[in-house]
Amino acid sequence: MNSLEKKQITYGQRLKIAFQYAMPQIYLTQIAGWFANKRWGAVTHFVIKMFAKKYNVHMAEAAKPNFSDYVTFNEFFIRQLKEYARPINQNTDALCLPADGKISQCGHIDDELLLQAKGHSFSLRDLLAGDEELTRLFKDGEFVTTYLSPRDYHRVHMPCNGTIRKMIYVPGELFSVNPFLNTHIPNLLARNERVICLFDTDFGPMVQILVGATITASISTVWEGVINPPRTGDIRTWTYEGQSAVSLAKGQEMGAFQLGSTVINLFPKNAVKLADYLQVDTVTRVGEILAYKK
Known part of the structure; x- marks a missing residue:
């Protein structure tokens, strides 16, 4: 600061x-x-x-x-919503928002830097726990960070059809991710506990990251259940191929927070164009347009 x-x-x-x-x-x-x-x-x-x-x-x-x-x-x-409470946009060239909340930041990944808040950036490599392959895949790509407030629906959905290929649990801090602290704690999103999910999609590889926070008791995915606890302090990696590679449909639930937090989406260079209306503090709803195929 x-x-x-x-x-x-x-x-x-x-x-x-x-x-x-x-x-x-x-x-x-x-x-x-x-x-x-x-x-x-x-x-x-x-x-x-x-x-x-x-x-x-x-x-x-x-x-x-x-x-x-x-x-x-x-x-x-982690209450469920009524059926059709969140209509999923059916445009096959469009990706949908994964969570209810507000846009914290979105835009271009400048080489390996993502904007956290005005005046603060953090490293793609740090966010991805030093994974060289993933860092290369998303360097100079696009990102969207969605903050879920306590009032929001806390299940997370798929922006498009996808098949899970890799998941990484990264231990870390449990700072609160509210907008004020996100502005004043450097590298917060790359320091907090998180679950990194890599999907193969029709739009190319996509990462969806579930970021933990203070009193986020657990993060879960639909294919592995509760990821944490336990909190062992070690990075854990799952890889999926063949029958273990679960496919999820656009709009389908992929995970949930039991208290918390933030979702970060990463896309490769020249894969998608983010929707023009998305900017800081834009209210988000599952199923609305996130981006279009380039």
Whole structure:
């Protein structure tokens, strides 16, 4: 953070940043995960109700719209939506948005640099945990970063038809990824815990990354289930071929967050053109246009 930025933020904001570095991230996350899975009846329903009120959660579009329908907080947090609540654009030359939320950043990957926030970039190589093959594939390509707020639907979907070829779990920090901290913590998205998924698609290779955050109790995919915990501190890699290479359809669910976070999509050079309307703070909904085939 440079001296000008320091002058522009308040003392309270500086404390928020300092707290992110000082707090016991893993223990808070473990406690949150333990609580979120508890079946406490009326207490659980009260907590869900208060959460929904605070964050203005739109329950009318949920498949189960009543708070009492959920046995645990996690069931509520990864609630499914009513059928057809998110129509999937059927243009075969278009890719669709993978998550509800807001665009944090999007645009061109400048050699190996992605924009995190105004004045802050981070390395493609760092984001991809040093994987040389993936770094070469997406160098000078395009990227889209989508932030999911607490009120949003937290299942993640496929932008297009794809077949999973590789998945990498990367241990890391658990900084909050809210817009303020994303602006003030350098390399945040390349430092946080994340699950990197490489797909073969009709648009070329595509990476979809699920980024963890403070109190993100777990990240799951539909083909492997819960990826974390456990949190062993080691990078883990899965490769898929033959019968193990699961294919998913455009708009199909591919993963979910139990609290959190951020989704990053990567596309190779000259593969897609991002939709013109996408810019910082654009509200996103699963199934709407993300990009077009070049």
